[in-house]
Amino acid sequence: MIALDANAIAGDLIEVLGVDLAAEICACAHCGASGFFAEAVVYTRAPGRVARCRNCGEVLAVLVTIRGITCVDLLGIAEP
Amino acid sequence: MERTAVHRRLTWQFARVVEGVTETARTKSIALDAADWPGHLAGQHVDVRLTADDGYQAQRSYSIASAPEDEHLVITVQRLDDGEVSPYLTETLVPGDELELRGPIGGYFVWQEALGGPVLLIAGGAGVVPLRAILRHHRAIASEVPVRLLYSARTRADLIYRAELEDYDTVITLTDEHPEEWNGRTGRIEPNLLAETAWAPAERPLVYVCGPTGFVEAVADALVTFGHSPDRIRTERFGPT
Numbered sequence: 001m002i003a004l005d006a007n008a009i010a011g012d013l014i015e016v017l018g019v020d021l022a023a024e025i026c027a028c029a030h031c032g033a034s035g036f037f038a039e040a041v042v043y044t045r046a047p048g049r050v051a052r053c054r055n056c057g058e059v060l061a062v063l064v065t066i067r068g069i070t071c072v073d074l075l076g077i078a079e080p
Numbered sequence: 081m082e083r084t085a086v087h088r089r090l091t092w093q094f095a096r097v098v099e100g101v102t103e104t105a106r107t108k109s110i111a112l113d114a115a116d117w118p119g120h121l122a123g124q125h126v127d128v129r130l131t132a133d134d135g136y137q138a139q140r141s142y143s144i145a146s147a148p149e150d151e152h153l154v155i156t157v158q159r160l161d162d163g164e165v166s167p168y169l170t171e172t173l174v175p176g177d178e179l180e181l182r183g184p185i186g187g188y189f190v191w192q193e194a195l196g197g198p199v200l201l202i203a204g205g206a207g208v209v210p211l212r213a214i215l216r217h218h219r220a221i222a223s224e225v226p227v228r229l230l231y232s233a234r235t236r237a238d239l240i241y242r243a244e245l246e247d248y249d250t251v252i253t254l255t256d257e258h259p260e261e262w263n264g265r266t267g268r269i270e271p272n273l274l275a276e277t278a279w280a281p282a283e284r285p286l287v288y289v290c291g292p293t294g295f296v297e298a299v300a301d302a303l304v305t306f307g308h309s310p311d312r313i314r315t316e317r318f319g320p321t
Contacts, residue, residue, distance in 0.1 A: 002293055002319040008141055011127040011185045014090045023187030038188035039315065 006040040006051050012063055016072050029078040031056035037077075090185070092129060093117075094178045098152055103240045106159045107206060108170040109145055111152040112179065120148055122217035123190035123210045123288070126155065126183030130165055138164045143209040143290070143316075144184065147216035156240060158206040189288065189316040191217070197225035197286055198279050202269060202299055204232045204291025210316065211290060212241050215248050230277060232269050232295070236262075251277045269299050271306045281307035286314075293317040 006013075010022040022038040033055035040051040040060050048064035053076065060076040095114035102108055122144075129139045146154035159170040173179070191199060191214045199218070201211040208231055218227050228249045233239050235257040245252075253265035253273065265273060279285040287308060289299050296317045303313055 003317075004293060004319055005315065005317045007125070007186055007189060007316045008318075010125075010188075011090065011141065011182060014185060015182075018089070020185075020187045036188050036314075038186070 003041045003043055006038045006042050008042050008044060009049055009051065009063055010038070012049075012065070012070050013072065016063075016070050026060070027078040028053040028056060028058060028060060029076045030058035032078075090182050092180050092182045095153065095181055097173055097175050097177045097179060099175055100173065103156060104238055106170075106238075107156055107240050108159070109154050109156045110169060110173065110179075111146075111154045112181070114153050114181065117153055118184070120144055120153075120184035121187075121190040121192060122147055122214040124184035124186045124213075125210065126153075126181045127185060128155070128165065128169070129180045129182075130168060131180070140165045141185070141318075143318075144213050145209045147213055147220050149220035150216065156206070156209045156212075189290070189314050191286070191288065193218075193221060193223050193225060195286060197227060198283060199225060199227040200278055200285040200287045201227065201229040202232075202287065202289045202291075203229065204269075204295030204299070205234070205238065206240065207289075207291030207295065207316070207318065208240055208245075209290075211288060212244070214288065215245075219248075226279075228278075230269060230273075232291070269295075269302065271302045274302055274306050278306075281309070284309065284312055286312055288314050288316075290316045291318070293319050 006022045013021045024037055025034055026037045027034040039054055041054050043050045048062050050059060051061040053060055058076055062073045064071050093116050095112040097110060098113050099111040100108055125141050125143045127139055127141050129137055131137050142155040142157055145156040157166050157169045159166045203211050231252045234255055255268055258266050289296050296315050300313055300315055304310055
């Protein structure tokens with residue numbers, strides 16, 4: 001499966017969060033690597049869309065859209 | 081009472097197709113008239129949503145090809161033969177039709193003059209689209225920041241905006257064709273080509289790389305190998321989704 005980056009989910013994140021998370025510097029809660037969230041590795045063909053840390057591969061965020069409602073879980077993002 | 085900037089909620093709006101321009105056999109530029117368009121920054125993208133008669137919706141992101149100063153909002157779409165959205169946009173849509181979009185999106189892969197330069201734009205295939213917006217913006221504001229485009233395409237027939245790009249400081253390299261009469265380069269963008277055509281790392285160019293995922297990874301790696309600082313490199317990847 002071809003991975004994209006978090007530019008691909010920036011629109012849904014703005015819609016849900018009201019801020020452009022992709023343009024923010026975030027840290028990975030697993031390995032501590034920090035960088036623009038836009039650089040996260042994003043898989044869009046899973047049941048949900050999954051953003052993973054470019055450094056360690058752990059999950060940073062999951063987005064699931066069902067019947068027009070998008071749920072965002074920022075489970076792996078720490079403050080930089 | 082002081083007020084901070086109010087965030088405009090990102091909402092879907094209809095835009096009317098003004099014109100379609102065939103760029104290559106697989107790509108088409110679509111000029112749109114969006115009444116409620118709030119303006120954009122060079123490098124941003126829009127989400128486009130199609131709704132079928134049965135209510136099924138498909139949504140894709142497309143880079144904006146026009147400068148903020150241009151009259152119309154323009155997206156350039158590459159047709160994927162098995163795509164859900166791109167064949168409709170490139171083959172069925174005609175002037176007068178309406179398209180649902182939201183944007184602009186993306187505060188990361190953008191260039192504004194305050195960011196300075198020199199600015200090195202590196203495109204693989206249709207990755208040239210947002211970089212063309214940056215070039216047009218740069219010219220529209222008569223910026224004196226040095227800017228150069230390295231553009232990798234498979235063949236001459238795959239070059240998008242070919243005539244327009246001749247007006248800019250552009251280095252084109254072809255990966256799948258080695259024409260006899262060709263004043264550009266051939267082969268992939270790798271450290272040797274960067275050494276010959278890009279600013280030295282010591283000049284700290286601001287680098288924008290856009291293209292298919294494999295292209296962006298390879299170029300970003302080559303840039304870092306050549307000595308460019310990762311924090312001066314901004315990337316945007318696209319692929320069939």
